[in-house]
Amino acid sequence: MKPLSQIIISVVSSVVICQLTYMALSRGLAKYNNHKMERLSELFLKPTKYDLLFVGSSRTHTGIYPKVVDSICRLNSYNAGVEGGNLLEFRITLAAYLNTHPLPQYVVLTIDLNSFDLKRKFFNYSQYYPFVKNKVIEQSLNENGHNTAAIKILPFLILTGYDDYTKSNAIKGLTGHVEIPPGDFQYKGYLSNSENQLTEIEEKVSPKTYQITAEGVESLEQIIRLCRQKNIKLIFAYAPEYKFGLQHQTLNPEQILNLIRETASKNEIPYFRDDSLDLCNNPALFANTGHLNKQGAYDYSIILAHEINEVRDGR
Amino acid sequence: MLFNSFQFLLFFPIVTIIYFLLPHQFRWIHLLLASCIFYMYFIPVYIFILFFTIAIDYIAGIMIENAESKKKKLFLVMSIIANVGMLAIFKYYNFFTENFNALLHAVHIQTFSIPLLNIILPIGLSFHTFQAMSYTIEVYRGNQKAERHLGIYALYVMFYPQLVAGPIERPQNLIHQFREKHAFDSHQLLDGLRLMLWGFFKKLVIADRLSQYVDIVYSRPNDFHYLQLVIATLFFGIQIYCDFSGYSDIAIGAAKTMGFHLMTNFNRPYFSRNIQEFWKRWHISLSTWFRDYLYISLGGNRVGIKRIYVNVAIVFLISGFWHGANWTYIMWGTFHAVFIIAYMLFHRYSKLKIRKNKALDILSMVFTFFLVTFAWIFFRANSIHDAFLIVHNIFTLYDPHPFQWVVVDMKNLSEFGLTSIMIGCIMTVIMFIMEKILPPRLQSLDDKPVINILFCTMFLSLIILLGIFTKQSFIYFQF
Numbered sequence: 001m002k003p004l005s006q007i008i009i010s011v012v013s014s015v016v017i018c019q020l021t022y023m024a025l026s027r028g029l030a031k032y033n034n035h036k037m038e039r040l041s042e043l044f045l046k047p048t049k050y051d052l053l054f055v056g057s058s059r060t061h062t063g064i065y066p067k068v069v070d071s072i073c074r075l076n077s078y079n080a081g082v083e084g085g086n087l088l089e090f091r092i093t094l095a096a097y098l099n100t101h102p103l104p105q106y107v108v109l110t111i112d113l114n115s116f117d118l119k120r121k122f123f124n125y126s127q128y129y130p131f132v133k134n135k136v137i138e139q140s141l142n143e144n145g146h147n148t149a150a151i152k153i154l155p156f157l158i159l160t161g162y163d164d165y166t167k168s169n170a171i172k173g174l175t176g177h178v179e180i181p182p183g184d185f186q187y188k189g190y191l192s193n194s195e196n197q198l199t200e201i202e203e204k205v206s207p208k209t210y211q212i213t214a215e216g217v218e219s220l221e222q223i224i225r226l227c228r229q230k231n232i233k234l235i236f237a238y239a240p241e242y243k244f245g246l247q248h249q250t251l252n253p254e255q256i257l258n259l260i261r262e263t264a265s266k267n268e269i270p271y272f273r274d275d276s277l278d279l280c281n282n283p284a285l286f287a288n289t290g291h292l293n294k295q296g297a298y299d300y301s302i303i304l305a306h307e308i309n310e311v312r313d314g315r
Numbered sequence: 316m317l318f319n320s321f322q323f324l325l326f327f328p329i330v331t332i333i334y335f336l337l338p339h340q341f342r343w344i345h346l347l348l349a350s351c352i353f354y355m356y357f358i359p360v361y362i363f364i365l366f367f368t369i370a371i372d373y374i375a376g377i378m379i380e381n382a383e384s385k386k387k388k389l390f391l392v393m394s395i396i397a398n399v400g401m402l403a404i405f406k407y408y409n410f411f412t413e414n415f416n417a418l419l420h421a422v423h424i425q426t427f428s429i430p431l432l433n434i435i436l437p438i439g440l441s442f443h444t445f446q447a448m449s450y451t452i453e454v455y456r457g458n459q460k461a462e463r464h465l466g467i468y469a470l471y472v473m474f475y476p477q478l479v480a481g482p483i484e485r486p487q488n489l490i491h492q493f494r495e496k497h498a499f500d501s502h503q504l505l506d507g508l509r510l511m512l513w514g515f516f517k518k519l520v521i522a523d524r525l526s527q528y529v530d531i532v533y534s535r536p537n538d539f540h541y542l543q544l545v546i547a548t549l550f551f552g553i554q555i556y557c558d559f560s561g562y563s564d565i566a567i568g569a570a571k572t573m574g575f576h577l578m579t580n581f582n583r584p585y586f587s588r589n590i591q592e593f594w595k596r597w598h599i600s601l602s603t604w605f606r607d608y609l610y611i612s613l614g615g616n617r618v619g620i621k622r623i624y625v626n627v628a629i630v631f632l633i634s635g636f637w638h639g640a641n642w643t644y645i646m647w648g649t650f651h652a653v654f655i656i657a658y659m660l661f662h663r664y665s666k667l668k669i670r671k672n673k674a675l676d677i678l679s680m681v682f683t684f685f686l687v688t689f690a691w692i693f694f695r696a697n698s699i700h701d702a703f704l705i706v707h708n709i710f711t712l713y714d715p716h717p718f719q720w721v722v723v724d725m726k727n728l729s730e731f732g733l734t735s736i737m738i739g740c741i742m743t744v745i746m747f748i749m750e751k752i753l754p755p756r757l758q759s760l761d762d763k764p765v766i767n768i769l770f771c772t773m774f775l776s777l778i779i780l781l782g783i784f785t786k787q788s789f790i791y792f793q794f
Contacts, residue, residue, distance in 0.1 A: 001764040003501035004501050006768050006771070007505055010767075021776075
């Protein structure tokens with residue numbers, strides 16, 4: 001057999017194997033992450049009108065319960081927290097949301113200590129690929145080195161963006177498992193974070209420095225400009241953490257918190273520092289140092305709703 | 316440009332196709348331009364450093380050839396000083412300055428310190444500098460005619476497949492190939508692509524997967540249990556092999572698709588039965604460089620036995636220093652010098668007469684692997700302090716926390732850490748089996764089309780399905 005034929009046969013068979021594997025894995029992943037697909041579809045493809053949008057990382061995703069906020073504020077809110085997200089992802093999420101939805105009145109942006117650190121731009125960029133119909137998503141992926149044109153031609157190339165975690169989840173999905181464990185639920189973007197309570201073992205982490213990157217700062221500025229242009233009231237928040245645990249695990253917390261405070265002050269943006277609330281001393285309300293559990297999210301959402309009402313009332 | 320980048324996926328076929336479409340007399344221009352583009356993807360302005368060394372060595376080569384015997388040496392020394400000077404400025408200046416300043420500080424002179432340079436090391440500087448030096452030395456020795464064609468000489472230094480991480484070619488092997496007309500040969504294309512595939516498999520599926528674990532453990536060694544330190548060190552041994560030999564395979568394969576033959580850089584080094592054999596199989600282009608140009612220049616094996624040991628120590632210390640301006644690399648080189656000298660002493664004075672058998676071979680391979688892996692601790696550690704801490708923690712069975720906690724802590728691997736590690740281990744076993752069965756360049760697959768197709772299909776699929784595409788570098792780029 002001629003060498004060129006051998007090359008062609010090898011490439012074609014690999015493409016077939018990869019495409020079939022991709023089809024199976026994406027099916028498994030859709031089953032396993034059904035809630036995530038539903039949520040990202042709502043955020044990036046649907047036109048539903050919400051009054052209030054919560055943008056942030058997993059600390060927002062699992063820490064703010066829209067049902068509680070809605071009942072107190074009499075608003076229709078949605079939780080757009082992105083797992084592992086940083087300010088770049090927050091900006092993309094907000095811009096992509098605004099691309100398909102009517103404008104919200106309020107955006108609550110929760111900024112964490114690691115939000116400015118853009119060493120890893122996307123925590124899980126492959127989760128955005130199914131939503132490239134949204135032009136903001138497509139443009140953002142391309143701008144950050146993730147080629148969407150190639151994916152359109154050869155869909156199995158999405159697999160190159162899956163890490164082992166995603167792949168093992170896909171296999172779990174094929175065997176009938178789902179990500180949300182029994183007893184937990186998703187509601188308007190919020191994902192309940194179990195009833196687990198904090199254990200001391202979580203505290204043993206060596207402190208590290210989070211960088212304040214220029215791109216991180218620029219992303220925040222873009223969010224502020226975007227909200228100003230669209231006449232959306234922007235509010236900053238710092239989510240609860242157990243006894244300042246995340247700040248103790250960081251070598252430069254003051255530098256980052258000062259930057260957020262100064263930016264808020266310069267742009268006259270209300271800023272809720274919720275790391276010194278009473279609930280922050282109660283380990284029964286935390287699943288781990290940085291994340292509230294189900295009860296914690298419920299309690300915090302009440303406090304946050306009242307804080308939002310204060311802003312609405314102009315207090 | 317990185318081999319494992321989307322840009323290279325476009326660059327490689329375009330360059331290869333245009334190469335064969337062009338008439339022979341224009342091909343060197345095409346390759347030179349392509350090499351410039353390849354290099355300029357990193358820091359464009361650094362291309363001028365390359366041009367500078369090319370100009371110096373091009374002129375030096377001609378002057379050495381034309382000069383009388385006494386002046387030959389002078390021109391060679393001048394060329395070597397220019398090349399080493401580039402390394403000294405970009406790679407070693409800050410190291411020496413920091414150490415000198417620390418020394419001043421230690422003797423309580425705190426009012427004076429030499430300023431550091433705020434520069435980034437040009438990628439692959441040590442590689443192309445050594446390749447350029449190889450040229451002038453060979454011209455001096457009369458083994459190579461000085462190249463009159465500046466473009467061809469520039470291409471010898473800049474040929475993109477081996478520009479940033481070798482193999483460090485000798486002029487006798489490479490320069491004449493640029494003058495030869497290479498007709499398109501589908502057999503060579505297949506051979507080259509297959510070797511590239513094998514390189515990508517080692518790099519993307521094994522090295523980059525294992526590095527996730529290694530990076531986390533080595534970034535905070537004192538947080539980890541001794542078993543995790545052992546695992547991370549073993550993984551690093553495999554990672555660096557797959558990373559670097561993977562790069563070499565891709566380079567050799569890419570060159571081969573256009574009909575160029577680069578030297579073999581790795582010959583299954585972890586199957587070596589002693590440390591001396593290891594160095595005949597690991598980074599062959601560098602170890603032979605040191606042998607040919609340093610060890611032999613120091614007297615080689617023609618001197619007394621004590622002097623041989625001193626020469627070996629010098630070569631390995633410099634080899635360590637070549638890898639990086641850090642005490643960790645010097646320690647790494649020192650350990651290898653000690654291992655080699657110990658082996659030579661054992662070989663010379665031991666009265667033991669052991670009959671060779673398979674079990675002993677395996678035992679010797681395992682022992683050699685552990686010696687090499689031990690030295691890798693110093694190569695990989697972020698500082699000399701970390702390296703000794705790791706050694707201390709391993710040998711004192713350090714146990715800071717319950718073992719399972721660390722897997723939970725591995726943020727990037729989190730709960731899938733074990734899956735990732737398992738895949739990495741299985742792929743490593745497959746890789747070693749393949750390396751044991753097949754020759755270094757996989758030539759034995761040439762006349763077995765079915766096996767060849769199965770091999771290519773399997774590994775291309777594995778790369779796409781299991782490759783880690785987020786890692787953005789090769790370890791040896793930093794050298």
